Amino acid sequence: MKKKVSNAVVRRLPRYYGQLNALYQVGVARISSSSLGKVMNLTASQIRQDLSCFGEFGQQGYGYNVESLRNEIAEILGMNLGHTAIVLGAGNLGRALIQNFQFAQHGFELIAAFDTDRTLVGTSIAGVPVYNIDKLTQYLESQHVDVGVLTVPQSAAVPTAQRLIDGGVKGLWNFTNVELGIRNEGVVVENVHFADSLLALSFLISNPDKDSSR
């Protein structure tokens, strides 16, 4: 199954997981593709087509078993692989993620944070130890880290990203709003660009006649 998966499907998979998990939590045992489509604002045939990229799911006339489909999607998403993550930059945003974002529920163990602030170094935030960012390279030599969460100031974004890549991380979760310009190094960059998101919202509220997206 070496088939390429389109970016649109990659973006929908986490939404499937989230919806199925929510349905499971409220006790729904099975669901038809048309009902799932309704809650997700997709057509039943789009759902069947998306899932067909990964195998055979559901049964004609029965629909999907919510728990088992949720578990299979979790596996496709790599949520059972024991990924590890570290946070770079323990300012407001870094702290918000450390304290409030449920890394473990998404298959990640958050094992450390790094900052330059001497009043933070040596402390821990929600049980996560904060180290001096000068020790990052050394840390990456001794620990297996899959993902670096970049919440450093913009000026530090590219050099910190480079140190993470040199240290062997597989992915960067980039909140710096800096285009890191990293390609072909086998490292995946997932951007959370607040500015781009707000500007897209600005466009949509300013040009309501041009909105084809919903």
Add this chain to the structure above:
Amino acid sequence: MKKKVSNAVVRRLPRYYGQLNALYQVGVARISSSSLGKVMNLTASQIRQDLSCFGEFGQQGYGYNVESLRNEIAEILGMNLGHTAIVLGAGNLGRALIQNFQFAQHGFELIAAFDTDRTLVGTSIAGVPVYNIDKLTQYLESQHVDVGVLTVPQSAAVPTAQRLIDGGVKGLWNFTNVELGIRNEGVVVENVHFADSLLALSFLISNPDKDSSR
């Protein structure tokens, strides 16, 4: 020019703005569509096609005037319309946005924050006053608010969104990771779903052979 604009173009417009602004800041006066394509990882023809949705830009053999194209895109994005925003929930994430995100640089005036925490109500954060969330409906009657930035806890997401909609906001910038399920009310919801983003990254690092997106 009532033409619909695809969601992909809506997503690229802010990136054009960001790149052109960065080029302008470092003193670049003009750029060809192929050079702009290189920095943005797009083809020259894709750029020309995207921009053709909005009018005539650039000149054969000259390329684009960076400053004027940046300004025209800013206008298309509605950055000159004097949009106002309020933040709902002044926890870590709300504070990170208030203190660190440059609303003004993106055409928004951040005029207030709301929280339930009595130790915060009556204070101000980076010059932005924090009011009791009980006063939200009353506030919306007296002030023009375009966008509500939702950084409340998940349990408060839907009721707070509903109060904002009832109060006449045009858009919700939703950081709660809750699917608000709002449709056909003329209100635009722009989601910043951290969980979906991390799970997409998880998929991409877990299935490197399936990545068609970069």
